[in-house]
Amino acid sequence: xxxxxxxxxxxxxxxxxxxxxxxxxxxxxxxxxxxxxxxxxxxxxxxxxxxxxxxxxxxxxxxxxxxxxxxxxxxxxxxxxxxxxxxxxxxxxxxxxxxxxxxxxxxxxxxxxxxxxxxxxxxxxxxxxxxxxxxxxxxxxxxxxxxxxxxxxxxxxxxxxxxxxxxxxxxxxxxxxxxxxxxxxxxxxxxxxxxxxxxxxxxxxxxxxxxxxxxxxxxxxxxxxxxxxxxxxxxxxxxxxxxxxxxxxxxxxxxxxxxxxxxxxxxxxxxxxxxxxxxxxxxxxxxxxxxxxxxxxxxxxxxxxxxxxxxxxxxxxxxxxxxxxxxxxxxxxxxxxxxxxxxxxxxxxxxxxxxxxxxxxxxxxxxxxxxxxxxxxxxxxxxxxxxxxxxxxxxxxxxxxxxxxxxxxxxxxxxxxxxxxxxxxxxxxxxxxxxxxxxxxxxxxxxxxxxxxxxxxxxxxxxxxxxxxxxxxxxxxxxxxxxxxxxxxxxxxxxxxxxxxxxxxxxxxxxxxxxxxxxxxxxxxxxxxxxxxxxxxxxxxxxxxxxxxxxxxxxxxxxxxxxxxxxxxxxxxxxxxxxxxxxxxxxxxxxxxxxxxxxxxxxxxxxxxxxxxxxxxxxxxxxxxxxxxxxxxxxxxxxxxxxxxxxxxxxxxxxxxxxxxxxxxxxxxxxxxxxxxxxxxxxxxxxxxxxxxxxxxxxxxxxxxxxxxxxxxxxxxxxxxxxxxxxxxxxxxxxxxxxxxx
DNA sequence: AATCTTACTTAGGAATCGACTG
DNA sequence: CAGTCGATTCCTAAGTAAGATT
Numbered sequence: 001x002x003x004x005x006x007x008x009x010x011x012x013x014x015x016x017x018x019x020x021x022x023x024x025x026x027x028x029x030x031x032x033x034x035x036x037x038x039x040x041x042x043x044x045x046x047x048x049x050x051x052x053x054x055x056x057x058x059x060x061x062x063x064x065x066x067x068x069x070x071x072x073x074x075x076x077x078x079x080x081x082x083x084x085x086x087x088x089x090x091x092x093x094x095x096x097x098x099x100x101x102x103x104x105x106x107x108x109x110x111x112x113x114x115x116x117x118x119x120x121x122x123x124x125x126x127x128x129x130x131x132x133x134x135x136x137x138x139x140x141x142x143x144x145x146x147x148x149x150x151x152x153x154x155x156x157x158x159x160x161x162x163x164x165x166x167x168x169x170x171x172x173x174x175x176x177x178x179x180x181x182x183x184x185x186x187x188x189x190x191x192x193x194x195x196x197x198x199x200x201x202x203x204x205x206x207x208x209x210x211x212x213x214x215x216x217x218x219x220x221x222x223x224x225x226x227x228x229x230x231x232x233x234x235x236x237x238x239x240x241x242x243x244x245x246x247x248x249x250x251x252x253x254x255x256x257x258x259x260x261x262x263x264x265x266x267x268x269x270x271x272x273x274x275x276x277x278x279x280x281x282x283x284x285x286x287x288x289x290x291x292x293x294x295x296x297x298x299x300x301x302x303x304x305x306x307x308x309x310x311x312x313x314x315x316x317x318x319x320x321x322x323x324x325x326x327x328x329x330x331x332x333x334x335x336x337x338x339x340x341x342x343x344x345x346x347x348x349x350x351x352x353x354x355x356x357x358x359x360x361x362x363x364x365x366x367x368x369x370x371x372x373x374x375x376x377x378x379x380x381x382x383x384x385x386x387x388x389x390x391x392x393x394x395x396x397x398x399x400x401x402x403x404x405x406x407x408x409x410x411x412x413x414x415x416x417x418x419x420x421x422x423x424x425x426x427x428x429x430x431x432x433x434x435x436x437x438x439x440x441x442x443x444x445x446x447x448x449x450x451x452x453x454x455x456x457x458x459x460x461x462x463x464x465x466x467x468x469x470x471x472x473x474x475x476x477x478x479x480x481x482x483x484x485x486x487x488x489x490x491x492x493x494x495x496x497x498x499x500x501x502x503x504x505x506x507x508x509x510x511x512x513x514x515x516x517x518x519x520x521x522x523x524x525x526x527x528x529x530x531x532x533x534x535x536x537x538x539x540x541x542x543x544x545x546x547x548x549x550x551x552x553x554x555x556x557x558x559x560x561x562x563x564x565x566x567x568x569x570x571x572x573x574x575x576x577x578x579x580x581x582x583x584x585x586x587x588x589x590x591x592x593x594x595x596x597x598x599x600x601x602x603x604x605x606x607x608x609x610x611x612x613x614x615x616x617x618x619x620x621x622x623x624x625x626x627x628x629x630x631x632x633x634x635x636x637x638x639x640x641x642x643x644x645x646x647x648x649x650x651x652x653x654x655x656x657x658x659x660x661x662x663x664x665x666x667x668x669x670x671x672x673x674x675x676x677x678x679x680x681x682x683x684x685x686x687x688x689x690x691x692x693x694x695x696x697x698x699x700x701x702x703x704x705x706x707x708x709x710x711x712x713x714x715x716x717x718x719x720x721x722x723x724x725x726x727x728x729x730x731x732x733x734x735x736x737x738x739x740x741x742x
Numbered sequence: 743a744a745t746c747t748t749a750c751t752t753a754g755g756a757a758t759c760g761a762c763t764g
Numbered sequence: 765c766a767g768t769c770g771a772t773t774c775c776t777a778a779g780t781a782a783g784a785t786t
Contacts (some may be wrong), residue, residue: 342777389749406749470779506779507753561780674758700752723772
């Protein structure tokens with residue numbers, strides 16, 4: 001039995017990874033995950049109830065990868081794996097009920113799916129990247145975000161209320177550490193900083209130019225690839241850290257799955273994959289229940305051991321950079337798991353393998369001790385000493401992402417703070433150029449030169465709608481677009497001069513917006529679309545590179561994303577100035593702020609899924625309001641009676657009500673009214689914001705100095721606006737003058 | 743000039759925290 | 765004092781954009 005079952009369940013599809021093995025009908029478990037180099041892709045598929053007979057086995061190659069995707073994709077209902085017990089329970093239920101399953105699937109991925117079977121974007125790549133098919137035909141249902149976008153038209157320019165940029169920047173950028181001086185609680189490291197802090201400290205200031213290091217890696221790093229990149233600027237002088245931590249090794253538990261009711265032995269590696277995908281309980285004949293139960297138990301136990309673990313990790317949390325102890329952002333190596341990806345990702349369901357020390361490259365000061373490899377008997381892949389980059393460690397898993405993963409300092413570090421500040425300063429410079437830039441592109445809406453016209457229109461869209469640049473993508477990523485990669489059918493012309501946008505952007509979030517545009521733009525878009533098919537590039541003459549190259553000529557440092565920062569921040573600044581009233585209480589002021597924040601979030605299209613309890617929450621509020629209103633009626637009756645000198649009626653609960661003066665009744669009524677109104681407002685806000693994510697713009701787009709200054713002017717404590725971590729991230733902004741203007 | 747490589751910012755959802763309620 | 769629920773933090777995917785390579 002065993003071998004038979006295993007051979008059905010297990011399959012070793014070494015290499016040829018890259019095949020998008022997605023949610024098909026079988027579970028594929030690497031039979032030989034030889035640590036490290038096995039690149040097995042494992043797919044745990046969720047299956048629909050259809051085709052129950054079908055092999056659970058997928059040994060025949062045809063089944064094993066690519067081909068079938070398109071058809072299976074359409075039916076696929078993705079299940080959110082690795083979820084907590086809750087999700088699992090849900091799932092179990094759903095498995096018993098097809099239609100429920102459907103809805104769950106839709107919820108998970110459907111939100112982001114565009115409803116367009118018609119479009120069949122046959123890999124439209126202008127770069128004709130021989131995509132095998134990519135068959136993107138989602139027919140999935142779209143959950144419409146009911147927010148009605150209002151043609152966010154003019155970001156209106158001008159308005160030169162401004163503050164000399166240079167002002168403070170000057171003073172502290174030259175000496176990086178200053179701004180946070182007092183806040184750097186942990187300044188001097190307790191640990192090893194004693195080594196030679198002063199020496200290095202003194203040497204640190206000249207962080208200016210100096211592109212490469214001249215005498216690089218001669219004898220050190222064994223193979224440094226010779227490309228000192230980053231921006232070529234020196235990022236540190238001394239750098240000490242302890243490397244990274246790894247997830248605990250997998251501990252085989254020996255619990256079995258059942259195949260046709262009979263237990264099946266699993267190798268430790270096979271076992272590991274299964275607990276990683278526990279939201280899936282059965283594949284017809286397979287029964288994962290025993291393992292599932294083991295998993296629940298284990299989860300409980302882990303909770304208890306948590307404190308101890310944290311203690312052990314403490315040493316990995318910090319780095320000492322130029323003598324200053326700073327928190328590291330992600331010192332934990334990512335654990336293995338099943339890759340989901342966002343939206344309709346070609347690689348979803350692939351097994352994300354375990355990362356070992358020999359996958360990891362460390363970057364550390366030349367004089368710092370090289371961290372001991374935490375896993376006995378293993379060693380780091382490489383040690384570098386590159387002070388033109390800020391990362392401390394790096395690895396990658398090409399099967400899943402060709403991109404590298406980096407370990408770096410946390411957002412609260414002064415290094416990150418400085419670059420955050422630089423970002424906003426750069427965006428502020430746009431104020432001085434925006435007028436002429438707008439003039440210039442407006443002029444070029446009608447240029448005879450198609451390339452110029454396309455650049456003009458693209459820039460306009462980026463400016464006006466805060467679209468992302470749209471850098472080129474590979475075929476093995478989800479099919480999403482930004483401005484330069486828009487396809488013909490993503491924009492619809494609505495007579496006489498409206499454009500309707502509908503496409504999936506970053507994270508497969510849908511961008512849906514209808515705006516009125518200048519007639520020349522309308523016309524130009526019509527021209528760009530003319531003679532092309534739906535899946536062709538709207539802007540065939542340009543890409544993000546070209547666009548940025550052009551922008552750079554208009555203003556040094558200008559790129560497409562600067563417009564997003566600029567428009568977000570300027571909008572916050574203006575709206576706050578306009579809407580904030582004096583003499584109202586803090587809560588009122590916060591409402592104004594949140595409203596402005598919301599405006600920005602909508603401009604940037606920052607969305608979130610409606611929480612599953614949203615409906616219930618609203619209902620609860622509603623009920624409470626009704627209750628209050630009911631109470632109001634009674635109060636009014638009693639007021640009348642009091643005026644006539646009658647005693648109040650007894651409450652509905654039969655209790656006696658105190659006899660009080662009409663004035664007292666009036667007061668009660670007023671209070672009750674206030675309360676009801678406030679709740680009404682809360683409910684409205686909640687409904688309003690159910691699909692809007694305020695956090696993203698707060699963290700990344702709105703210059704924190706605007707908020708800090710506003711707090712100072714309005715006597716609002718900063719902790720009302722920024723959480724603790726946000727305050728830490730924005731220490732560099734805390735000492736801003738109250739009259740700061742973006 | 744297109745493409746690849748590198749390194750860094752931006753992003754939504756899951757997990758966890760912590761205040762509140764019954 | 766457990767269970768709920770909104771807020772916050774964690775996690776890591778998915779962008780941008782530079783510089784190097786072909």
